[in-house]
Amino acid sequence: MTWELDLIILAFVVIAALGAITIRDLLGAAILFGAYSFMMCLLWAIMGAVDVAFTEASVGAGVSTVFFVAAVFRTTRRTKD
Amino acid sequence: MTQHYPALLLVTPLLAAFVISAAGWIKRKWCFPIAVVALTVSAWCSVALLLRVMKEGVIHYYLGGWAPPWGIAYYVDYLNGLVLPVICIVALVNLIASKRSVEDQFDEKIGAFYTLYVLMFTGLLGIVITGDAFNLYVLLEIAALTGYGLIAMGEERAPLATLNYLYMGTIGACFYLLGVGYLYIVTGSLNMVDIARILPPLYDSRAVLTAFVICMVGVWIKMGLFPLHAWLPNAYTYAPSASSSLIAPLMTKVMIYVMIRLMFTVFTPYYVFGILDVSDSVVWISVIAIVMGAVLALQQNNLKKMLTYIIIAEVGYMVGGAWLGNRDGLTGAILHIMNDAVMTLCVFLAVGNLVYKLKSYAFADLSGAFGKMPFTMWAFVAGGLSIIGIPPSCGFFSKWYLISGAIKSGHYEFMVALLFSSLVNVILFFRIIEITYFEPFEDHAHGHHGKNIDEAPLSALIPLLIVAAGLFVLGFFTSDFVRLIIQFAIPKGIV
Amino acid sequence: MPDIIQTIIGKYNYWIYITLMMIGFYAIIAKNNLVKKIIGVNIFQTAIILFYVSIGAKWGGTIPILQNVHGEGGAGAATHAIKAVDYINPLPHVLMLTAIVVSVATLGVALSLAILIYRRYKTLEEDEILARIREK
């Protein structure tokens, strides 16, 4: 659990979170949110929380992104902010 | 089997919910009977628990056979021993009363509705009976999620109101979870009694102070205390009448129970009133909540929204009562949890009957309803009297304790707010009586079938009349409730 | 001077978790699009999960799975004594399995509500929806 790796992944996580919020296309936001979840899963794997990382990978990065993309297909990609 | 009552109380409705969901696919007409049986078993267990608590004192039950700090434990003392039967009876009466209106609205998805109904009931019971801080978060989420489902199938604006409720509800639940996390990081335990045992040496630590503030803000958002109430009026108004008459009487009262449990069991009165001196400002917040709730209720032009603003004022009563910090104030708050649940149920069931027959709850369409639906309107008037606080009904006694608590603790602004809100309630209810009794019944308001509008169906009317009568019965037995149960529910630290 | 550096080294993780929570919280409050608010809800919940998991982290602890401990039936006394300091605290991991599942459940419900709203108002922007409600 080297702290340098920890810091880099944390930086990626914050950047992915900010990106997922500021991007002006919902499908892009869904993909960035998937990346955010996957980075979070990496962070937990580093911290030794293997069960939580496995769940986040399958549930957070996997199924949540599928639900988001399905919902965006059923509504619209347009966002004003 | 009697020592397993705390588990049976919760497990029978949980198992029944899964059976109902399966029955929804196979044979839909079994759903209602299974739900009624499950709720009756729970009501029986809760009353038996209350009697055992009055005999033996605090009952604890170790889930999975593990001792408390390691496993999850249930504690039933005088406080939640009283609130459990209230939830069971209110949910059971509402289930029976709204049978017809549910069958009309959701014929295909009736299995799903009753599953969500029983799951919400289980969540509320679990919140009240659990002794573990994290378990309370999970049950909070069950009650919240099923609540979103029940509310969203209402009128045209219901989904938007539910989504706003979801945002605020999730923020509230996450704040509560963060508060429990802050407590866990400095105490290392999750069991409420265990945390209270470890906390005293940490009372001056900033983390405990922040944990208390975040937990309180999270619980206030979930109960709709005034500045954080924006989601409540729309959510309860546009919900189907069966869901609003389940959620309105129970959800806010259960959250007030959680606040009292956090204040008096986890953070002990010595910390809340001794070390922190925020009780004056919180009483002022509840005064603003009462006044604004009453004023905003005056501006509404439809019945259900007016009642939701009265609920916001009632939340101000109970929060103020609990934070007065003396015996009478807390007695008034606990008594008001029970009385307000029954009053709100009575009034919302009456509105449910009106909506079932007149198809609308705007003031313009209610004219002449007294002539057409006398029993429903008499029950509504009984509920109104109790909300105003006229002596024979139970509302008066809890208000009486709150006012005497306010005087004893010197918070005269709280007493003024209570009297002001009672006066405004008088105006509100007499305005409705004036519309429904004195104005003639117009046919054009209800299209061609204005002639055969008559009383609500018996299956909806009899429970309503029982509840209206119950208001006055509760009023008579108030002294017994206080002497036998509430007196012991108040922790020692309160003078 | 060294104690400030010491606190920074010891606490910077918590500060980053709190900034993540605030990003999610800001998105819920200030964003106009409903799906963006749902993303904010999820970021807020994931950040709290991150905070919980970091409570259990230990320098030099391995993952909370007992290796080379072959339990012979019920009375499988471990061949050597298990010292708690070697293993990472498993309790926050258990709590957070629950929180992740809750966040997915909330996400499913929120997206269903968004689809329902889009079906009625043909837009996901909050101001446009309120305008259409006022027209009615």
Added chain:
Amino acid sequence: MKIIGLIIVGLTGLLLIYATGDFPDWGDPASPANNYLSTRYIEKTMEDTSVPNIVTAVLADYRGFDTMFETTVIFSAGVVCFFLLRVFEKKTDEEGLLRHNATGITLRIKGVEKISYSTGEFDRIDNLWTPQDLIITTACRLLIPFIQLFALYVIAHGHYSPGGGFQGGVILGSSIILLAISHDLRTSLTRISEKGAGLLCAVGVFIYAGTGALCLLLGGNFLDYGALSKILPLDPVSARSFGILIVEVGVGIAVMGSMIWIYSNVSSAGRYREGL
């Protein structure tokens, strides 16, 4: 609105950071959280439940009640999505596009619902229809059985390696979702129909709560798997390990049913005609 949001966020952030001053340093072994409850869990798990993966032991046994309500949360999410979105339209003779596979001609026909497509001669076209690319469909058809096999391994092996009911259930669910995405929703509905997903969901959580109720009937407290040793030829400790396995299987089934149910409702907006 944005300024108010910034102010509120700033104040809450300052309050939270103000409190971190009293926290133990990040990751230090002597923090109160690391040596109160967890020491017993780490040292006693092998003797109590003979399950090497401490997280699974705490998840399903010490705090099994939490996990039961967590499975109920997933179950209620599935029911809510069905309750909100599902729209039951009677089978009217509704117009639709048909594609003749051999020649590629597309026809517009009334009463598309009533034709059976088992012969494979005709394919229904949806407005989101992308020609079912041969590579994707065959690759996914080959891949899905192995995903499901891996998911069963994850559920069964939760005792010894990271995994368990939730992860396995989600992977099982996503194998069916992969089928729905690569082909179309109707093929995944032929495998697991809407009624099947609903019943799977209810049965899975019923297994979990039923095991707890069974322990209640056998005399132990609710969810006390030690009581199972009365009917199983095992001593109480391995009865606990076996109880955890049953519960994990129940959770896996419930999560799988719920994931498929939520996906099919969200992706087809409740009409169950065209998926993603």
